[in-house]
Amino acid sequence: MKRTALYASHRRLNAALAEFAGWEMPVSYSGILAEAQAVRRAAGLFDVSHMGVIEISGAGARRAVDGWVTCDVASLPEGRARYGLLLNPAGGILDDLLIYSLAPDRLWIIANAVNAESDLARAQAHSGAGGRLVPHFGHIAILALQGPRALAIAADATGRDFSTLRRYGFASWRADDEEWLASRTGYTGEDGLEFFCPAAAAEGLWDRLLAAGADRGLVPCGLGARDVLRIEAGNVLYGHEINEETTPVEANLMWAVRLEKGDFIGRDAVRRAQAAEPARRLAGLAMEERAIPRQGAPVGTDGEATGVVTSGTFSPTLDRAIALAYLPLAEGAPGRPAWVALRGKRRRARTTSLPFFRHPRQEGS
Template sequence: MKKTPLNQVHRELGARMVDFGGWDMPVQYSGVIDEHLTTRSAAGLFDVSHMGEIEVRGEKALDFIQELTINDASKMVDGQVQYSAMCYPHGGVVDDVTLYRFGADRWLFCVNAANIDKDFDWMRQVFSQGDYAGVELVNRSDEFAQMALQGPKAEAILAKLTQTDLKSVAYYRFTEGDVAGVPTLISRTGYTGEDGFELYFAAEAAEPMWRAVMTAGEPEGLKPCGLGARDTLRLEMKYALYGHEINEEITPLEAGLGWITKLEKPSFVGREALLKQKEAGIPRRLVGIRMNQPGIPREGYEVFAGDELVGRVTSGNMSPSLKVGIALALVKPEFAAIDTQLSIAIRNRRVGCQVVRTPFVRKDQN
């Protein structure tokens, strides 16, 4: 099993460790609900060093990225971050990615941990099919550690450790500066729905960086958080998780990612299949579901309208913020309207639920 540079720190903190996509990762420290609510009210620190980083360099880098990804990277400026995805020719998703533009000839992809090798191979395959002379692809995943500092107190905590003007770093923008004396890519992004930063820096600096951030955050109530809270936080926001809401059999249009699918681009891998799907009518829709009766929906559970099987749960859990079962599910489009009454088969009984607006938790509710 692979380990992040913070593995020993997690063990010292008494984290419960699990195998996550071949990585030995902390699932929780004080407990998922406590970590979740702390991130919503104060701040949480997450080790996300298992994520992959792939650099694309060269004069034709943008041409390559435009063919590789479904969003429009030509609109980006230096210091901007973009959420995007790579698709197969049939329209299924290779991976969802975060793209960083340093300059017209230098870009960085952040990719999902379990997909690093697959993604890099896919990028090389797309590269080999076009004229991208001079473009270099470099898998830098082992060089980077990555931490996510998330929550309403995140900026106040990070400001203690850097001279960088954090207020000038807008949402989905990044800058480079020292944090606790370590050269760091400081990105105002996250996977929680809260304000916060994702920090990329040299792997060998991981332990001192973690300790510096935890010490700075102590007065603000900062807590270490595991993958359990990361999952419930993203679920409340309806953020897709690869292998659940998106995979090679689910298209971005089905998964509610039409907003990043720029079909007006002249060309990208998967465009024809996605255009066809849009014209024919998207066969299923990702919806948010809230339980009307006690019960926790889980991945794979069947969704019914009356006695008709209309879909399946892709992710589900008890919402720590709402104290009720919530789920994301792919359902037939005619059952995707808000307030549609459905039921989910939980342990051989049908439990009532309904389609609701997402995100489940809105910022003004916190």
């Protein structure tokens, strides 16, 4: 199994470790629910260095990436990141990505760990001579600092003010002749930052952030809490809500697709999918019984099962079990009685709007 630059820190903090996409990653330190609650109330620090950073540079880099990603890369201003999808020609989702614009001729693509190698191979095949590709897998550490107190903690730990960054904006700087970057991004539904630093500097940054947050309620958080928080925030995860069999229309991800920007792989298929009514759509379920829906559990709103759970968890914020599920379009409308079959029993649920949780301060933004 691969280990991140912070492996020794995780061991010292007594983390429960488990395999995730070929990486030995922390699942939790003090408990999944306590960590998730700390992020909602104060702040949490996550090691997400398993994600893959692919750099593409050259005069043709933007045009090349625009040919295989759904968002508009040509118009992406320097110092901003944008969420996009990598599709197959049939419109199925191969991965979801963040594209960072470091310079007019230089981009970073952040890939899911499980897809990093295949994304790189596809990027190489599709970009041709348009750009020079360099994978930074394992060389760049990624630390996510999330929660209402994240920016104050980051300012204390780094001496830098990140409060002027807009959502999806980032700052980059050089230290010890190495590139550092911090973006106002995250996966938890909270305000916060994601730091990208050289692997050798990761432990120092991790320790400085934890020290600066010690009396502000900051705790180290594992992938368990990250999953709880992203489900509450209605954020999709590759291998659960999205895969090659799902389209951006079904997954409510058309906001990440710019059909008018010019041709890209999967565009025609998405256009067709959008013109026809989708057979199913991602919906939210709130459980009315004490049971957690698990991936693959059948879902229905009447006699027969018509859908399937993609992710489920216990939400400490809502104090009930919740799930993301694919349901026929009409059945997924919020407020309908539904059921989830779990261990041979149909458990009562209700369809809800997504996300399950939105931070009060982010409303209307």
